[in-house]
Amino acid sequence: MQGQESVNMADVARAAGVSVGTVSRAIAGTKGVSAATRRRITELADHLGYVVSPEASRLAGGRTGRVGLVTPYVNTWFHSNMIAGIAETLTAAGIDVLLYPIAGAGERHRFFDQLPARRKVDAVIIIAAFPVTEPEWQRLDLMGVPVVVAGLNVPGRPSVGIDDDLAARQAVNHLLLLGHERIAMITGEDPEGYQYHSNVARLRGFRATMRDHGVTVDENLIIPVPWGIPGGARGMDTLLSAPQPPTAVFTHSDEVAFGALQSLRRAGIRTPDGMSIVSIDDHPMAETADLTTVHQSVTEQAVNAGHLCLDLLHDHHVEHKQIIIPTHLIIRRTTAPTRTPGAAQPQTLLTA
Amino acid sequence: MQGQESVNMADVARAAGVSVGTVSRAIAGTKGVSAATRRRITELADHLGYVVSPEASRLAGGRTGRVGLVTPYVNTWFHSNMIAGIAETLTAAGIDVLLYPIAGAGERHRFFDQLPARRKVDAVIIIAAFPVTEPEWQRLDLMGVPVVVAGLNVPGRPSVGIDDDLAARQAVNHLLLLGHERIAMITGEDPEGYQYHSNVARLRGFRATMRDHGVTVDENLIIPVPWGIPGGARGMDTLLSAPQPPTAVFTHSDEVAFGALQSLRRAGIRTPDGMSIVSIDDHPMAETADLTTVHQSVTEQAVNAGHLCLDLLHDHHVEHKQIIIPTHLIIRRTTAPTRTPGAAQPQTLLTA
Numbered sequence: 001m002q003g004q005e006s007v008n009m010a011d012v013a014r015a016a017g018v019s020v021g022t023v024s025r026a027i028a029g030t031k032g033v034s035a036a037t038r039r040r041i042t043e044l045a046d047h048l049g050y051v052v053s054p055e056a057s058r059l060a061g062g063r064t065g066r067v068g069l070v071t072p073y074v075n076t077w078f079h080s081n082m083i084a085g086i087a088e089t090l091t092a093a094g095i096d097v098l099l100y101p102i103a104g105a106g107e108r109h110r111f112f113d114q115l116p117a118r119r120k121v122d123a124v125i126i127i128a129a130f131p132v133t134e135p136e137w138q139r140l141d142l143m144g145v146p147v148v149v150a151g152l153n154v155p156g157r158p159s160v161g162i163d164d165d166l167a168a169r170q171a172v173n174h175l176l177l178l179g180h181e182r183i184a185m186i187t188g189e190d191p192e193g194y195q196y197h198s199n200v201a202r203l204r205g206f207r208a209t210m211r212d213h214g215v216t217v218d219e220n221l222i223i224p225v226p227w228g229i230p231g232g233a234r235g236m237d238t239l240l241s242a243p244q245p246p247t248a249v250f251t252h253s254d255e256v257a258f259g260a261l262q263s264l265r266r267a268g269i270r271t272p273d274g275m276s277i278v279s280i281d282d283h284p285m286a287e288t289a290d291l292t293t294v295h296q297s298v299t300e301q302a303v304n305a306g307h308l309c310l311d312l313l314h315d316h317h318v319e320h321k322q323i324i325i326p327t328h329l330i331i332r333r334t335t336a337p338t339r340t341p342g343a344a345q346p347q348t349l350l351t352a
Numbered sequence: 353m354q355g356q357e358s359v360n361m362a363d364v365a366r367a368a369g370v371s372v373g374t375v376s377r378a379i380a381g382t383k384g385v386s387a388a389t390r391r392r393i394t395e396l397a398d399h400l401g402y403v404v405s406p407e408a409s410r411l412a413g414g415r416t417g418r419v420g421l422v423t424p425y426v427n428t429w430f431h432s433n434m435i436a437g438i439a440e441t442l443t444a445a446g447i448d449v450l451l452y453p454i455a456g457a458g459e460r461h462r463f464f465d466q467l468p469a470r471r472k473v474d475a476v477i478i479i480a481a482f483p484v485t486e487p488e489w490q491r492l493d494l495m496g497v498p499v500v501v502a503g504l505n506v507p508g509r510p511s512v513g514i515d516d517d518l519a520a521r522q523a524v525n526h527l528l529l530l531g532h533e534r535i536a537m538i539t540g541e542d543p544e545g546y547q548y549h550s551n552v553a554r555l556r557g558f559r560a561t562m563r564d565h566g567v568t569v570d571e572n573l574i575i576p577v578p579w580g581i582p583g584g585a586r587g588m589d590t591l592l593s594a595p596q597p598p599t600a601v602f603t604h605s606d607e608v609a610f611g612a613l614q615s616l617r618r619a620g621i622r623t624p625d626g627m628s629i630v631s632i633d634d635h636p637m638a639e640t641a642d643l644t645t646v647h648q649s650v651t652e653q654a655v656n657a658g659h660l661c662l663d664l665l666h667d668h669h670v671e672h673k674q675i676i677i678p679t680h681l682i683i684r685r686t687t688a689p690t691r692t693p694g695a696a697q698p699q700t701l702l703t704a
Contacts, residue, residue, distance in 0.1 A: 069451070074440075075435070080431075087426060087453045088455060091452065097451045099449045107443075288611070
């Protein structure tokens with residue numbers, strides 16, 4: 001296992017008693033080679049000290065062996081789990097991952113303008129809920145490689161995401177079944193001002209569920225805040241200063257909910273007695289905070305996006321495949337029935 | 353701004369009235385070009401639609417234009433912020449980042465055995481507190497490129513980290529000054545069984561500070577748990593079931609502290625009245641949880657590691673440079689003076 005540079009693919013093929021093509025496919029993780037054969041060949045290649053030459057590999061296959069992973073954030077729960085799942089899936093298949101963080105409008109503009117990944121990658125995965133505009137799609141298509149969207153379903157594009165509208169319905173339905181009617185929503189706006197699909201769809205799901213139950217939405221109880229913990233705290237502060245606060249709040253995401261819980265704690269209001277909170281995500285801290293939330297598996301979205309990308313690289317005809325990963329409610333301790341179902345009790349609430 | 357392939361570096365040089373070398377250095381972000389000139393040239397290159405050709409760039413500079421970023425985890429707070437800061441720093445300098453996630457002992461072994469980054473990168477950054485063994489260092493050195501360690505100071509290696517021993521002293525000193533003597537430590541062990549330097553150094557700092565204050569460490573109050581929220585909860589459960597629980601606990605990191613706080617909440621014990629908790633990190637949820645903790649800037653470590661790597665790529669003689677990023681205590685609401693300084697009060701504690 002010395003990684004001698006003198007060992008080439010033909011040496012491995014000879015030792016394994018297979019064609020060079022089979023060795024190439026086995027090492028690249030391409031389909032058409034059985035798992036057993038792949039294992040035997042890669043072990044033999046390891047043993048002989050064969051090291052893949054990126055140049056030779058590209059010349060042979062006309063490919064770079066790399067996928068570009070474009071993401072507006074790297075360090076949030078959602079994005080870091082997306083990057084982890086995608087990178088692990090691609091790396092396991094022998095594909096290298098080029099990471100393109102495009103934080104902020106300036107970086108984003110530069111990315112689409114200059115296409116730094118051009119001619120360096122065989123495919124691109126964009127981590128959403130990134131709202132890609134039509135001119136940006138045109139720029140991406142200029143690269144002439146498959147583009148997969150992870151974390152958002154885009155009609156006509158290979159993409160993997162949850163049904164945000166449905167996830168919101170699962171959350172709001174839970175509050176309505178508990179007897180709440182005076183329900184607020186703290187929405188999560190992008191700090192850069194982009195219209196994120198998840199935000200639009202979750203608000204739509206909230207309105208639709210309320211309407212289906214014959215409950216009127218009080219527009220004063222829809223509070224847009226920048227997504228994140230401080231935004232959530234500010235949103236709850238606003239709701240608590242309303243003449244008639246809600247008895248329950250649906251928050252855009254768990255981080256917004258954590259901020260809202262912080263605001264409630266400072267106000268001396270306990271959940272669920274003084275206020276019910278339900279959210280979407282199931283962030284690892286949600287269990288710690290005993291937060292009722294709609295679970296979405298980011299890892300499942302990531303792994304599916306990785307496999308969709310691998311399929312496209314291997315020319316399996318999946319150009320327009322859209323994969324929806326199911327979500328489900330997890331009931332913990334931030335939601336409870338209204339004390340007098342159907343009636344808001346701001347006095348009780350504020351002294352709880 | 354059409355990214356026409358016909359525009360080459362010479363065209364940009366001619367339009368800018370500078371040498372091709374200056375254009376190359378400006379676009380690569382190499383030192384020796386003023387910020388103003390760099391901005392003027394990159395803007396002109398954008399305007400002309402110049403797209404860097406990776407092949408040409410490599411042939412010209414003998415370099416791949418890529419750095420390998422190796423990390424055992426992608427989605428923890430520490431690692432995701434490291435990846436973000438390093439990737440943004442390198443990307444801004446025109447360097448592409450190849451991400452190598454090596455989760456688990458199998459992936460790790462395969463990485464060092466096969467060196468998949470070999471001949472594909474100009475340098476490697478390893479995100480610690482990854483304990484690289486001597487045989488692994490020998491494998492890495494086989495690649496013949498600079499290796500930077502981010503998040504851990506390694507003697508004789510270019511590396512950036514905090515002083516873990518000092519950070520522990522800052523935390524434990526705070527508890528001692530509040531009058532606590534019966535102080536526990538919940539340490540954070542690696543689930544894969546590796547000896548992480550941070551864990552060893554923080555325990556050493558704990559013992560040294562206690563000794564300096566003439567306070568005896570009760571070995572039964574040193575609880576090793578796998579780092580993370582569930583481990584922290586289990587550690588506090590263990591401490592609460594001791595015949596004489598501590599009055600204060602120093603936890604390895606904020607995620608361990610979050611688990612410990614969860615255990616306390618379930619037991620009906622409030623902080624800081626029933627128990628003081630201090631930690632290390634200043635995770636974004638620490639403020640939400642009102643956790644007293646020693647702040648470490650992961651972003652500062654990441655940006656410094658990125659710049660150290662760029663310096664090495666540009667042959668600035670910094671081979672053995674070690675950078676220590678300072679830490680400092682942030683006092684929030686999980687620590688308070690003992691009620692009767694110096695005396696443990698398990699009864700009071702358990703009924704608080």
